[in-house]
Amino acid sequence: MSDDQELRVSKIRSGTVIDHVNGGASMHVLSILGIKGGDGDTVSIVMNVPSDRLGKKDIVKVEDRELSQAEVDVLSLIAPAATINIIRDFEVIEKRRVARPEEVVGVLSCPNPQCITTEDEPVETRFEVLEDGVRCCYCDTIVREDVAELID
Amino acid sequence: MRHDHIINAKQLSRADIEEVLDRAAEIADDPAAFRQRHPGALLGLLFFEPSTRTKMSFSASIKRLGGDIVDMGPVEYSSVKKGESLADTIRVVEGYADALVLRHPMEGSAKMASEFVDVPLINGGDGAGQHPTQTLLDLYTIRENAGLDDLSIGIMGDLKYGRTVHSMAHALTNFDANQHFISPESLRLPRNVRYDLHEEGATIREHTELSTVLDSLDVLYVTRIQEERFPEESEYRKVAGEYRIDAATLEDARDDLTVLHPLPRVDEIDHDVDATSHAEYFQQAHNGVPVRMALLDLVLGGDSA
Numbered sequence A: 001m002s003d004d005q006e007l008r009v010s011k012i013r014s015g016t017v018i019d020h021v022n023g024g025a026s027m028h029v030l031s032i033l034g035i036k037g038g039d040g041d042t043v044s045i046v047m048n049v050p051s052d053r054l055g056k057k058d059i060v061k062v063e064d065r066e067l068s069q070a071e072v073d074v075l076s077l078i079a080p081a082a083t084i085n086i087i088r089d090f091e092v093i094e095k096r097r098v099a100r101p102e103e104v105v106g107v108l109s110c111p112n113p114q115c116i117t118t119e120d121e122p123v124e125t126r127f128e129v130l131e132d133g134v135r136c137c138y139c140d141t142i143v144r145e146d147v148a149e150l151i152d
Numbered sequence B: 001m002r003h004d005h006i007i008n009a010k011q012l013s014r015a016d017i018e019e020v021l022d023r024a025a026e027i028a029d030d031p032a033a034f035r036q037r038h039p040g041a042l043l044g045l046l047f048f049e050p051s052t053r054t055k056m057s058f059s060a061s062i063k064r065l066g067g068d069i070v071d072m073g074p075v076e077y078s079s080v081k082k083g084e085s086l087a088d089t090i091r092v093v094e095g096y097a098d099a100l101v102l103r104h105p106m107e108g109s110a111k112m113a114s115e116f117v118d119v120p121l122i123n124g125g126d127g128a129g130q131h132p133t134q135t136l137l138d139l140y141t142i143r144e145n146a147g148l149d150d151l152s153i154g155i156m157g158d159l160k161y162g163r164t165v166h167s168m169a170h171a172l173t174n175f176d177a178n179q180h181f182i183s184p185e186s187l188r189l190p191r192n193v194r195y196d197l198h199e200e201g202a203t204i205r206e207h208t209e210l211s212t213v214l215d216s217l218d219v220l221y222v223t224r225i226q227e228e229r230f231p232e233e234s235e236y237r238k239v240a241g242e243y244r245i246d247a248a249t250l251e252d253a254r255d256d257l258t259v260l261h262p263l264p265r266v267d268e269i270d271h272d273v274d275a276t277s278h279a280e281y282f283q284q285a286h287n288g289v290p291v292r293m294a295l296l297d298l299v300l301g302g303d304s305a
């Protein structure tokens, strides 16, 4: 079954395939990776295909790019079941699962307009990862819903 | 005291709090004995928003320990006005002083600033965040009047934006205290504070009316509800009157109820309360000096007296 779905988008020579993204969340994955479409990345997305594990899942393929561990960690906040396949020369050379980090640094922006991290200060944002959300380490603001909207 | 920086009441353990309060009590007993504790020590005052009282209280405290202040002065005359970052300001001023006090309108500013300096930094209030030295003097006053264990305390007013409330609620989780929070629905404790209290297993109750708990309280801590928190003045008028107390309100209270307020008050405590045995808010303000002396003594490396 999963082979079938792989065929919905062509195989890539090198880059990253992110599979088992929660159905409909692939746009947030692109935000995390900073892909806006205007900078020439070749990206293929399959949305809402049936999945035994997730009901519905998305698949994202990004050519010529291998994700850093920090990016993979942050993916876990919105796609906890994701699997990451790093591809070189059409071969999967590495498979990774995402793991929830204890904190994420420099990736999310604080939604509290009174937070010092929203000012022009030489400091990276830092969020503690809670069971069901994230919490700014500077102003203590907790975000449970829409964590993906905080992605810079 | 194991913490160099005093940023957040959450970081203070029961032992830390007791260490400060015990030292403050020693100082209050015999201030003369501490007059030359820290001769020549310089305390840097960085006040990015006006707070005459907190500033005076810190100035008095370091001077009574034999030290002095260096003061950034009003923000409108400083390089901050020209757009210098807080991180830069704090790194420069670090070189002028043995310890720093920061008051800043942005939440998390004290935590960020502390990451740039090696000298002890004390949070003198960061936006709606935290105000831990106020909490220490509040706790000192509560301990003097009602003790800190088996305590029933009502905290009333603007619980959403009141930083003194947030610091206090955290600190009280170290003690056997029943915390009652009394506020209009729109000014309830923020989610992050309720989260922490829940994590700590604290006993808290939330109320919209003081009358439901007044007769069970040892302490009533009143804070101001600010008109600017409401989009409509009429909304403010509707709630403000219900969180105001006067001598008649307190007839239903226990005789030994202690009433506190971080001051300044506007009209949330009527002046006719001042003459009752409940009023302790001026004493509370005075306690700021021995408590801040104790804290400074500890962060500047004071051994046991």
Ligand SMILES: [Zn+2]
Pocket: A110, A111, A112, A115, A116, A117, A136, A137, A138, A139, A140, A141, B108
């Ligand atoms: Zn924040």
